[in-house]
Amino acid sequence: MxxxxxxxxxxxxxxxxxxxxxxxxxxxxxxxxxxxxxxxxxxxxxxxxxxxxxxxxxxxxxxxxxxxxxSGFYHFDWLKKINLDDSKQNLNLNINAGFDETSYIIKNVLPKSELQVYDFYNAKQHTEPAIIRARKVSLVYPNTEQIKSNIIPLSDNSVNNIFLLSAIHEIRKQDEKIQFLKECRRVCKPNGNVIMVEHLRDLPNFFAFTIGFTHFFSKTTWVKAFKEAGFTSINETKFTPFMSIFESK
The missing domain is CATH 1.10.287 (Helix Hairpins)
Structure with a gap:
């Protein structure tokens, strides 16, 4: 589609x-x-x-x-440059907080791979008014499943790539972020990738969003969360001065 x-x-x-x-x-x-x-x-x-x-x-x-x-962000040329393997044996995950603009695009970029979509939104924990409104108009990819942020219902070492695209900043507590990323690490194959795209709490985003930049987290916060979750390789690439693409293994 x-x-x-x-x-x-x-x-x-x-x-x-x-x-x-x-x-x-x-x-x-x-x-x-x-x-x-x-x-x-x-x-x-x-x-x-x-x-x-x-x-x-x-x-x-x-x-x-x-x-x-x-900027062409939704053309996903930035993802094509990563050169991910695409085959029928692969399983990719796209995990969101209930607002999904990317699953159909990922499927078009990696058409051979199986794509499973998860939504970790919890009305009691994730209370930002913006995400509540966004959920009401979001596309829903077929067979999207609701999950808790601390449990991904898959076996160990079963996933090739996990996409976290402008989503997990909605997890506001650091401990919850770490537990979520531990689950991502658990289900990923040894050579699997977690690809996260986020605005950062940094100077360019301060000039862009003023006080609103506090809705995002700093690079230091994210790197610390990934390391505490067990990731050893964390690479950042800038997509415009305002967005960062993290590839972690």
Whole structure:
């Protein structure tokens, strides 16, 4: 099945899933502008605050358009460059938090390999409003199974590749992340790969998302989690300044 994306679908997703942020931001902006007629604002400070609010509201949309709509991320050329083996004997996993834009694309890139999709979303543990809204409009790949983040229902050394694409930052607790990655390590074959794509809590993403960059985790946090889960090889490649591709074994 070929999935075609609408123009500016990435930006529209950001607006839809994070609309509470934009509603509150616009209300705050209107109140600040209105306060100029009540309080004796310092003119330079007033315009600094206004520009800061406008920057905070528009820059995430500009960067999201660049990353998700114009960079070619969803063409998956970055995955093709990894040169993963594709054969009928292979089993690949795509694990998400209930918002799935990638399973059909992975199947198109690796058509011979079997693809199993898992959803680890837990309403009690993963409470971000954005992911709750995203789940309501997500595509569901055939035979997608709901799992717990600490149990992947497969035998040891049975999986060739596991894809974690902009998903496991929804696991907020470090211990839960480590346990999840231990399960990934357990089910992977000795030469298997875990391929994770994430924004990082770093300077480029601070300039892109301002305070919103705290929703992501630092490279140090991820590397520590992978190492504690038993991975010995962790390689990072940048896809645009705002996204990192980790290949771990």
């Amino acid at each position: 070929e999935i075609s994306r609408r123009k500016f679908q990435g930006v529209l997703n950001i607006l839809s899933f994070n609309r509470h942020f934009y509603v509150f931001g616009l209300i705050a902006l209107v109140l600040i502008i209105g306060s100029k007629y009540i309080f004796n604002w310092n003119n330079n400070l007033f315009w600094l605050v206004i520009c800061g609010f406008i920057y905070g509201l528009t820059m995430p949309l500009i960067v999201s358009a660049y990353v998700y709509d114009f």
